Amino acid sequence: PQTIFLKDYAEPHHWVDTVHLTFKLAPRATRVMSKIVFKPNEANTGDLILNGEDLTLLSARINGAAIPHEQTDRHLIVKQADLPDGPFTFEAEVEISPETNTALEGLYMSSGMYCTQCEAEGFRKITYYPDRPDVMGVFTVRVESDLPVMLSNGNPQASGEGWAEWHDPWPKPAYLFALVSGDLLAHSGQFTTMSGKTVDLNIYVRKGDEDKCAFGLQALIDSMRWDEQVYGREYDLDIFNIVAVDDFNMGAMENKGLNIFNSSCVLASAETSTDATFERVEGIIAHEYFHNWTGNRITCRDWFQLCLKEGLTVYRDQMFSGDMRSHAVKRIEEVLQLRARQFREDNGPLAHNVRPESFVEINNFYTATVYEKGAEIIGMLRRLIGDEAYYKGCNLYFERHDGQAVTIEDWIKAFEDVTGRDLTHFQQWYSQAGTPRLSVTESWADGSLTLTFTQSTPPTPGQDDKRPQVLPIMIGLIAPDGSEVVPNTVLEMTESTQSFTFDNLAERPVTSILRDFSAPVILQRDIDAKTRAFLLAHDTDPFNVWEMGRMLAKDTLVAMITEGTPPTTDYLDALKTMLSDETKDPAFRALCLALPSQDDIAQTLFDAGTTPDPMAIYEQREELRHILASFLQDILPDLYDKNDAGAFKPDAEGSGKRALRMAVLSLLTLNDQGKAAQKLFETADNMTEQAGALMALLSAGIGQEELASFYAQWFHDRLVMDKWFMMQIAVAAPLEAAHIAQNLTHHSDFDMKNPNRFRAVFGALQGNHGGFHAPDGAAYKLLADWLIKLDPLNPQTTARMCGAFETWKRYDADRQSMIKDQLKRILGTPNLSGDTTEMVTRILG
Numbered sequence: 001p002q003t004i005f006l007k008d009y010a011e012p013h014h015w016v017d018t019v020h021l022t023f024k025l026a027p028r029a030t031r032v033m034s035k036i037v038f039k040p041n042e043a044n045t046g047d048l049i050l051n052g053e054d055l056t057l058l059s060a061r062i063n064g065a066a067i068p069h070e071q072t073d074r075h076l077i078v079k080q081a082d083l084p085d086g087p088f089t090f091e092a093e094v095e096i097s098p099e100t101n102t103a104l105e106g107l108y109m110s111s112g113m114y115c116t117q118c119e120a121e122g123f124r125k126i127t128y129y130p131d132r133p134d135v136m137g138v139f140t141v142r143v144e145s146d147l148p149v150m151l152s153n154g155n156p157q158a159s160g161e162g163w164a165e166w167h168d169p170w171p172k173p174a175y176l177f178a179l180v181s182g183d184l185l186a187h188s189g190q191f192t193t194m195s196g197k198t199v200d201l202n203i204y205v206r207k208g209d210e211d212k213c214a215f216g217l218q219a220l221i222d223s224m225r226w227d228e229q230v231y232g233r234e235y236d237l238d239i240f241n242i243v244a245v246d247d248f249n250m251g252a253m254e255n256k257g258l259n260i261f262n263s264s265c266v267l268a269s270a271e272t273s274t275d276a277t278f279e280r281v282e283g284i285i286a287h288e289y290f291h292n293w294t295g296n297r298i299t300c301r302d303w304f305q306l307c308l309k310e311g312l313t314v315y316r317d318q319m320f321s322g323d324m325r326s327h328a329v330k331r332i333e334e335v336l337q338l339r340a341r342q343f344r345e346d347n348g349p350l351a352h353n354v355r356p357e358s359f360v361e362i363n364n365f366y367t368a369t370v371y372e373k374g375a376e377i378i379g380m381l382r383r384l385i386g387d388e389a390y391y392k393g394c395n396l397y398f399e400r401h402d403g404q405a406v407t408i409e410d411w412i413k414a415f416e417d418v419t420g421r422d423l424t425h426f427q428q429w430y431s432q433a434g435t436p437r438l439s440v441t442e443s444w445a446d447g448s449l450t451l452t453f454t455q456s457t458p459p460t461p462g463q464d465d466k467r468p469q470v471l472p473i474m475i476g477l478i479a480p481d482g483s484e485v486v487p488n489t490v491l492e493m494t495e496s497t498q499s500f501t502f503d504n505l506a507e508r509p510v511t512s513i514l515r516d517f518s519a520p521v522i523l524q525r526d527i528d529a530k531t532r533a534f535l536l537a538h539d540t541d542p543f544n545v546w547e548m549g550r551m552l553a554k555d556t557l558v559a560m561i562t563e564g565t566p567p568t569t570d571y572l573d574a575l576k577t578m579l580s581d582e583t584k585d586p587a588f589r590a591l592c593l594a595l596p597s598q599d600d601i602a603q604t605l606f607d608a609g610t611t612p613d614p615m616a617i618y619e620q621r622e623e624l625r626h627i628l629a630s631f632l633q634d635i636l637p638d639l640y641d642k643n644d645a646g647a648f649k650p651d652a653e654g655s656g657k658r659a660l661r662m663a664v665l666s667l668l669t670l671n672d673q674g675k676a677a678q679k680l681f682e683t684a685d686n687m688t689e690q691a692g693a694l695m696a697l698l699s700a701g702i703g704q705e706e707l708a709s710f711y712a713q714w715f716h717d718r719l720v721m722d723k724w725f726m727m728q729i730a731v732a733a734p735l736e737a738a739h740i741a742q743n744l745t746h747h748s749d750f751d752m753k754n755p756n757r758f759r760a761v762f763g764a765l766q767g768n769h770g771g772f773h774a775p776d777g778a779a780y781k782l783l784a785d786w787l788i789k790l791d792p793l794n795p796q797t798t799a800r801m802c803g804a805f806e807t808w809k810r811y812d813a814d815r816q817s818m819i820k821d822q823l824k825r826i827l828g829t830p831n832l833s834g835d836t837t838e839m840v841t842r843i844l845g
Ligand code: DPP
Pocket: 119, 250, 251, 252, 253, 254, 287, 288, 291, 310
């Protein structure tokens, strides 16, 4: 495999004008006829270089005549000397086999339907083409199929018995191409845009799923309206189609006018989907829709710029979800995710820049760093320049680059131009990996408070010396009586050490630092118990209130694990007060009740210089759950009853109540031998509560009967079955997890070719920290066995799942050596894919 470098970027030798494609669909012998009008790039002339993989070439012509060409297993090349002067038409016919395409990249089949996934480099498995995002063409597509529904990008142009033609007027790179054909039903609606155009909306699904589309359709309509109201962006075709596909490597894909979704990210119904699923569906529908402007109308020059569209689009979908639900709750959930996935990545061997400088397989860079840290950068930019300049800059970017394939520099330049600021230093967020550590000291004299911040970023692979980053640090100052004397203020830190002074203060205030988590850093603050309790009670920033509670919970667990110290009454009382405070949003209280994850505690211990012992972490966390259940026993039943949300509605209010109710139930089950949970399991009319009850029972070591009846009730529903697989592994005791997972791989409903099912089992296993790191190494071996089996079928999903091992250097010598052995065994597998080779090599370091 070859390493590709950002610094080597060169424009293509040829641009594309128009593309005509005809697909004669057949499971093992699909014919693809292409007719592409090329024009030479006068700025960089040379051979015609087309990508193509796994294609059988039947014919190739230029301007109607056969041509001399070279063919490798990756390219078709026509020498410059053999090309006509000026524009020319290239025509080819190839044969491909969608039915045997298990990699789910290019054109493939899923449950009897044809579908495509072309991002990043899948189009080259469909036909010969300059498969790079800076080459944009106008596509016209004819589909010939035995199946009734035939879809492609753009607007429908003509159709007849067994064929349909689509035309997309907007030039696009090949990665946004899509085609679907199947025996599908549409759930339809309409949207009238800000300029009064009517757009037809369809969600296409397999028969039997049509009653799970209403929520997704509403989310689409809400997204379309939001992008008009907030960013002034209107939709630009007559039709917008979404298709649900069961076998899909990612969550969803933003193909122009034809989004393709993993069915788990679009289908939703009260009976089969949890509130978390509803929230995810809403967020992903928005995400893919928002790509229409940030990604499609303006795309990436090359794949190193992936964060240009992903970071920005994640930021946009986060803002949307906050507007639809609660910004405070959403922000806490984002930070939990960021810490669990991105900080974890930044702290290990896979750390990389938000804009990487080299890769072997771009599919390996669809990461938390590119997506979530990429989104944090946009949020910081907005905080630094303010809302008005942010939207002005976005507008300038949209106007200036519409129809272009651009870079991070182009994005930043728009904000420099509207603000007159030099953002060179800020832009370093894209080119320096690692999570900054931020510490702070305070000094007080004569009515002046001085905050002195120090930042440093630990080395990451290939980057030993780090420079200070630009940090927007939002703070507030609170007087001893609880009144806020300095409201939200953004301090702009640019140096390694920097002080900020606040004068004319009557009394020494308490400082609330890094409000709303205004920068993606690890804040190291020595804070005494009194100050923490004060902030817990008086801070006006909900994020920091939660954060204080979080720190208390973490300190409690760390003390239990390392010193055997029982929880302090400070912590227990604070939690009780918080839970009983009915002025606080139930969703927020649920987040406060949730304990830090085992993985989070492991990283915390490691950062503090202690080798984490996964068994001790598991046991002490369980012990704390029991202590909480007993300490809170007076209030739990009442909290449980009061937060019955009644008839199911997947909105913020209902889901907040259910979240709190389920968190309470999990503890209550430790007190009542499962009575309340068993009752709820039987009577619940929605999956949130049914699954919540089952999880509460399983977490308490009971519930096997309910698990069996859950199967009997839901075995016909593949998405609920994913939950059934996942739940029992996720909460298994450490010494049983690998065994349960292994047994489930023999279950007749296990199908390794379906990424959702594979992830249900092995994602749950790696997510069960104690189980994954059980002392016998059984889980390491089991995962490695299955990664080796999956790799020849689906390299992309295999490579991504290797991330389970990325934290291996945290642990003791025994575990390190067991993991290393498994990684080496994977790496030693004959014909291992480039995807997996790159990941394992990087993890081994
Ligand atoms: N479909 C993936 C996403 O939307 C990749 N573009 O993030």
